[in-house]
Amino acid sequence: MFHQTVALATASVAALMSARTSPSASAQSVGTLAPRPGRDNLGLNEAFKAMPFGTASGAGWTRWTVQWFNMQRDPDEFNTFYFTDSKGENVLDAQIKAGMKVAAMVLGTPEWAAQTPGLKAGTSVPKGLYEPVFNGTVINPMNTWGAFMYRLAQEYAGRMDVFEIWNEVEIPATGSNAVYNTWAGSVDDYYQLLAVASEAAKAANPSARIVTSPYSYFKDKEAGGGESLPWFDAFADVVKAKGAEAFDVVALNLYRNPHDLWDRYHGGVDIAAEPADRTGFRARLEAMGAGSKPIWLTEINAMPFDDQVPGWDAKGREDGFRITMAEQANYVLQSHALALTAGYDKVFFQALQDDPYPVPDELWGLVRFDPDMQNKDVSRGRLGYGAYQLVGEHIAGASRTELHVRKRPDPKKQAQYASRFEWAQHLAVFHHGDKRASVVWNGTDEVSTVALKASGGSAILIDSEGRETPLAADGDGRLVVSLPPASRHFDLFGGDPPGYFYIGGATYLIVEAGVPADAPVDATGFVRQTGK
Known part of the structure; x- marks a missing residue:
């Protein structure tokens, strides 16, 4: 990684980050574990x-x-101890008491309720899915899925009101991703699954909200050869024919490239080589009659390789897809900056903690695994966890957001292959009262600068590890920050075009205090982005 070119004080960010005195020390440190208020658009x-x-x-x-x-596990059972730990404590209640709202991802048909027994566990269409949900005002037990969702929503009303229905149902039972297959039914069957869940859950709890199965865009695009989205297009046709009342929110899972978060919302550039990339999900929902529905990112991450944990070969896992822990900290800031300026209603990171060791597939967590849910050893946190705390403090929950970019020429039309090739430097702005946080990073392989007109009475500069330093305006009244180059280039399967880096360089926050709510954003050479 490139070292920052602006000298940063070794003092920690007050009340946020633990003391850090050197790169080696900071790599083992995270922010303090004092509870803090949660942002409603951050998961x-x-x-x-x-x-x-x-x-x-x-x-x-x-x-x-x-x-x-x-x-x-059988028709007459409902496990009311599902959220109880080995000590007899209700973990769901503890989570809510601690201030976090809970969304449930509900999936997995029991064998007794399977329309087609003997399939991969949990994937069958439920028995009676097309039976009436109610007999008069009484739940119909013949519709096994409806009866379950009614009981689930009733039992946990006020504690768990949001239900994601299944997960990545577009992934088929064959092919390279078959291990992730969760649904053996058709697109029509899945729409019916949503419709039944909605009718049953909302009858039991009028505050219930139904979220579509988190959708793996790139797998569906691969199935369509880059030309179309076979599963989603078929789902859109069903929604157009039957209505969008079956769901309240649309969910996407998107990994690794922060630019993809902007493009999947608004659509990629019109010259994108794969036609499916040109249309964003905001436009797709409009076209299918669901334009008012919020879009949630239910999983984002770019997983690292360079950590030594039991059963993990760090060197062997450096495969071109995974990144360093330092790069992941930059990813955390860049991805949330782009997602929240794009317009997503909520953004969920996957996940807080690693799976138990030895790790089966990825280092999913911002925190290393420990079997004790209450373990407070701050050394478990990776650099990305501290960066995530900065997102919670300065980025999420803003009353005003804007994205500005400084573009570079693209005479070879490399944007065909990397939609945001022209975006050389990035400036994402977030207002909280009279405080403004500007997230800045470089997307090129050359050192650059950002010169932001000062709008407040004071400013500090914070890096991705939480180190801060006072930042004074220059003689022209501008806050000038040097932006190190980017280096994370994808080389597999044809790779990124020359000069494109899917994760930008070292990322900083310029935090100003005393900024008027209507203060314009003025950065030399930067232009505001509002869509494609």
């Missing part, structure tokens, strides 16, 4: 697994996986 999946880190993260939401086949 951290499976936060209950490392509760002190979750409540200190700044996230206002978390997500639990609710497996139907474990909560209702």
